[in-house]
Amino acid sequence: MREFIIACLVFVCVTTSHAQSDFLYIDGTSVALPSPLPSTSSRATTPPESMLNAGYSYQAYAQSIKPSSSGSWHKIRLINPGNETLRRYLVFDVHILKHLNVYLFDRTDLRLEKKLGLKDISEEEVQDYTAPHLEFSILPKSQLTLLIYKQNDGPGIFPARILSEQEWLQEKNNKRFFWGAIIAVLIAMALYNVLVYSMHPNKSYGWYLTFHTVCFFYFSALNGFGFHLWPLQIQVMLATNIMFMNFLLIILIANFANHFLFANQNAPRHHKLVLPLSIIAGLGCITSLFVPEYSIIPAFSILQAFASIFGMSIGIASLKSGFKPAKYFVISWACTLAGAGIGMATVLDAIAINIFTLHAFLIGTLGELFLLSIGLASRMKYFEMRSLSQSYLYPNTNLGNLSYFSQRLPQNLPEILKNHQHVYLVLMNLTGFREVVSLYGPKALTESYQQRTIELENLLRNEKWSIHFTLPSGRQVSAMALPSEQILLLVNVNHHDEIELIVDKLYHHSHRDLRIRNIHMPMSSTISYVHISHHHSLQEQYRKAQVALQHAIVTNQKYCAYSPSLDLAIGERITLIQKLHKAITEDELDIFLQPQFSLFDNKLVGAEALVRWRQNDGHFISPGVFIPLAEQTGLIFEISKNIIARSFAWLSDIKKHHPNLYQNFNLSINLSALDMAQSSLLSFLQTSLFNHDLNANKITLEITESAIMENHDLFIKGIQELQTLGFNLAIDDFGTGYSSMLYLKELKAKEIKIDMGFVRGIHTNRVNQKIVQAIVQLANGTDSMTVAEGVECKEEALWLQSIGCDFAQGYYWNPALPIQEFYTQYVSLKL
Incomplete structure (x- = not known):
């Protein structure tokens, strides 16, 4: 406590702490003034001589130390029992008393007096100040009476001591x-x-x-x-x-x-x-x-x-x-x-x-x-x-982030491996958040992601197999959120066969609907896992988990453990990417054209430009293999530009040498969602039109239905710019998604292409008939034409004609043909 006067208040409860005596013997050592002292009070300062024989009592001491406007007198007799004159110093270890007077009597004679209070200290005394003190001498076998007067507006006089000269000098030095x-x-x-x-x-x-x-x-x-x-x-x-x-x-x-x-x-x-x-x-x-x-x-x-x-x-x-x-x-x-x-x-x-x-x-x-x-x-x-630690946390979650994974976890991993039996790195790829963004925007994404990670964290916190990570602040996290909605965690098992049960539990925990704004959104995950070895770095283990995760996604598995054989598949994939890059650079990709016909007069009305990749040995690599690969590696736009350039060149040749065919011919070219996201697409198309002297209304750009959901605002803006240039728009594979109807009126598509999955066997499949009829009616209501894909027989063509479908393409007429074969079969014959 900060108030030294508390000590004084305690004295209120003190009536005796030592054997009470009026005498204090002065010998060769220091002696403390006893407490309590015989005391009395007075309202004003009176002559000390008149106080010498006043009525002093120990009972009055308690009252004398209480704060008041009164003054207090204390009395004690000092006795020198020895045979030598003693020089002594009365020292008060209190430095804030305003009024403190000391009087020394030999019987009734006042031998010495001194005022020691703050109000009475002089500049000379300050130079050598140690404490309020009185220097005196006492003869052998003699007695002196000490009177002390103090105004009761401050602390008490204790502690107070009588020191020898040597002790006083030592006290000053100390x-x-x-x-x-x-x-x-x-x-x-x-x-x-x-x-x-x-x-x-x-x-x-x-x-x-x-x-x-x-x-x-x-x-x-x-x-x-x-x-x-x-x-x-x-x-x-x-x-x-x-x-x-x-x-x-x-x-x-x-x-x-x-x-x-x-x-x-x-x-x-x-x-x-x-x-x-x-x-x-x-x-x-x-x-x-x-x-x-x-x-x-x-x-x-x-x-x-x-x-x-x-x-x-x-x-x-x-x-x-x-x-x-x-x-x-x-x-x-x-x-x-x-x-x-x-x-x-x-x-x-x-x-x-x-x-x-x-x-x-x-x-x-x-x-x-x-x-x-x-x-x-x-x-x-x-x-x-x-x-x-906050910089190591993923925003709005209690999960570590990529910085923690790359900077802190490698440092902590040796200790983790030392303290646990078998450690597995588990990588979860959460899905379903893109739909949340599409329906409710980015704010809902934060809300839903936070909700899902809290659920996961609650699960991990209570599981003995979950390994927790310590942040610099001492705070613990149970998993790490990585880019692309991936969650990384470490799992400890006693036996290797336990890991699949744990991963299965994680899968079913994440494979639950997410309730957001009173709507249940389906959520799921794909999971990979790899046993962590002392001999490989964390980055290597993470790479293996990514390999297994990619394999699980491609093969549509719930979860997948890493094995060395998966690296072989990745090696083949890398080799294929290198070959694809070379094929694009050296112009080794071929353009094939699949003819499109009117279902009402069976006349050629156009063609769809398709890309094919022929190997040196004459074998083709399926577009279903290399197109997704091109999209994943960022090569798709280069392929699309190659198709556009060569298709435009061919159509320009038709215009120059076969103007009649050109007048009634329409060329369709596919664009992916990644193509639509390219800022240079518009300028490239403009330049290509100019270089080949073509009319944009002779070109139909086919956009897949899924592309609409990638970035709606950017997509709509891009489509409007293309339509301003005069290009026609077709929605490809209509009916395989869930969003086209929301935007069909806004897009003002010229054509709706019916996916072959609904066309095949349509003359006998009542469900597909109802779906296709609905699509045709929808197209008619929006002034769009319909193009059926994958027609393989006459019965399918006739049934499509009967419900008012406008155009069709498929093996019933011809598969996609190399440009020269298409020219020979459909162009030269019309000369």
């Missing part, structure tokens, strides 16, 4: 050394924290430095070393305004605790009390300037007791909330309370008086300042670690 050390430490800590504050300004350091400064002034007055630092007038002013600084220290430490402990988050109930406590203490500051100190002490004692409990309580509450730097605050507060307790015990003469017990409160507060300084540095480190 105090000067001790004070010098204290001043040096206080200044050093202040300079250090000022330097830190200049580099990292924040409110916690601001409150700390203010608290540190006031403590410096406070103890310079309370312990007397301010006489060697400040002018006498300032030291007297500080010493006579201790109560003001007491209230001020409550304000400072309460607000420091509030900011240092982040109380609004870590101790919200205490946070609400800081402002009222500060206001009450502020009123106390103002009151202390105008009201006598003895009138304020009772109220202050209650406030100080509350503040002491509050300080310890807010520190413990913050520590329980997980704020680790709070431990320094709790320990520092305990140091202050311990120092105050030791100081009180010294005043009560319960423990021996020495340089340390006399300054216990100062030492405790010094320890508090030192620990708080460490705490501030720890707090900065804590927030640095928390900030670093």
Whole structure:
């Protein structure tokens, strides 16, 4: 506690602590004045001679130390039982008494008197100041009577001692050394924290430095070393305004605790009390300037007791909330309370008086300042670690992110492998979020992803096989969120055959509908897993998991374990990519044309340009193999540009040499979603039209139905720009998705292409008949033409004709033909 006067209040309950005696024997060693002393009170200062034989009693001592406007007299007889004259020093270890008078009588003769209070100290005494003291001599076998007068508007006179000359000199040297050390430490800590504050300004350091400064002034007055630092007038002013600084220290430490402990988050109930406590203490500051100190002490004692409990309580509450730097605050507060307790015990003469017990409160507060300084540095480190930990978290989740995976996990992996039996890396590819974005936008994606990861985290937290990861702040996470809606986690098993059961549990946990905005969205996942070996890096294990995951996705498996054979498949895939890149660069891809016919007169109306890849050995690689590969590797736009350029060149030749056929011929070219996303697509088409002198209305660009959902706004804008140039639009594979009807009117497509899955066997399949009839009616309602794909027999063609389908293509007429064969069969014959 900060108020040394608490010691005085304790004296109210003390009526006796030693054997009561009117005599104090002076021998060769120091002796402390006993407590209690025979005492009496007077309303005003009276001549000491008249007080020599006044009625003194031990019972009056308790009343004499209570704060009041009265003055107190204390009396004791000093006896020298020896045979030598003794030179002694009466020393009071109290430095803030305003009025303290000492009188020494030989029987009735006043031999010596001295005024030791603050109001009476002189500039000369300040030069060699150690403590209020009286130097006297006592003859052998003689007795002196000591009277002490003190005004009851300040602390008591204890501790007080009678020292020999040698002890007094030692006391002076000890105090000067001790004070010098204290001043040096206080200044050093202040300079250090000022330097830190200049580099990292924040409110916690601001409150700390203010608290540190006031403590410096406070103890310079309370312990007397301010006489060697400040002018006498300032030291007297500080010493006579201790109560003001007491209230001020409550304000400072309460607000420091509030900011240092982040109380609004870590101790919200205490946070609400800081402002009222500060206001009450502020009123106390103002009151202390105008009201006598003895009138304020009772109220202050209650406030100080509350503040002491509050300080310890807010520190413990913050520590329980997980704020680790709070431990320094709790320990520092305990140091202050311990120092105050030791100081009180010294005043009560319960423990021996020495340089340390006399300054216990100062030492405790010094320890508090030192620990708080460490705490501030720890707090900065804590927030640095928390900030670093936050940088390792995926936004809006409690999962680690790619940075944690690449930077921290490799460092922690050896320890994880050491502490667990068999560790597996499990990679989950979550699906279903794209549909959420399409229906509700990106905000819903955040909400749904957060919901799904919380469900996963709750599962992992309660499973013994789940391995948790520690962030720099000490916080633990159970999995990592990686790009493309992938989740990575580590699993520990005792036996290898347990892993499939765990993966199956993870799959079924993720294969559940997600309820968002009162709608159930189907969600699922594909999972891969690989046993982690000590001999391979984490990146290598991750690569293997990606290989297994890709295989599971391609083969439509729920989950897949890595095996070396999968690397062989990947090797073949890489080889194929290299060959495809070479085929594009060296113009080895071929253009095939599949003719399109009118179902009403069976005349040729156009053709669809298709790409084929013939190997050197004459074998073809299926478009179903290399087109997805091109899309995955970013080569698809290069292929599309190749098709456009060569198709435009062929159509330009038709226009030049066969104008009649050109007038009634339409060329269809497929564009993928990735093509539509290319910013250079429009300019490339414009340039190609110009170079080949073609009309855009002779070109139909086919867009797959799934492309509409990739990026609706970008897609619609691109289509509108293409239609502005004059290109026709066809929706390919209509009916295989779920979104086209939402945008059909907006797109204003010229053609709707009916997927071959609905066409094949349509003359006998009633379900497909109803679907195709609906598509034709829908097209008629939007002024679109219909093109049936995959017609293989006459019956299918006739049935399509009967329901009003406009055009068709398929093996019934011809498969896709090389350009030269198409020219020979359909163009040259018309010459």
